[in-house]
Amino acid sequence: MDMTSLFKLDFVLLSGFLCGLAAAEPKWYTTSDGRRFLIDKEEKYNWFRASHECGRRNLQLLEIDSNEKNVLLMEEVLEKADIGDAYLWIGAIDEFSSSSNRDFYWTSSGRKMNFTHWMDGEPSTSDEHCVIMHGTCHNFLWDDRGCTSNWGFICEERYLDVGCKKDCKEEKNEAIKKYSELFISLLDDCSEFE
């Protein structure tokens, strides 16, 4: 191998090493009641991919169904995670409704969102169907965003006892069907550029 090839090899190895340093791994956090949460602050996931990143680890995008859980999360997870001004996807969508007075649902349980922690003026526009949580700088308030924009995510361990009744399961199945259809239509749109 000549010197030029050696320099090229060194450059490739060094680049790989530096990229490895730059790519932060998602981090685990545990609350005092033993529940575990996974946070990736890197803003490179659309909502569907964020949901997939949780699912492939047998986790789910975060559901916050009570003030108690929200306070526990803020005090024992989010403050420690040093999120700064990053945004994190959570597991809520509006079932792709175009109504200005639309409801939001938790995709993990299928339940309608009752407890909310919206930022002032949010949810804002009916073409923003997925929900992010703001970082520390905005007190972890929620905001609807376009599902294909890229943000970080927060997952939690799956839990079975969510008080979900039959109707709730039907809502969940309907929501999954709707966002699967949207995902497929987005893939079709992307294929036009290939």
Ligand SMILES: [Ca+2]
């Ligand atoms: Ca919004």
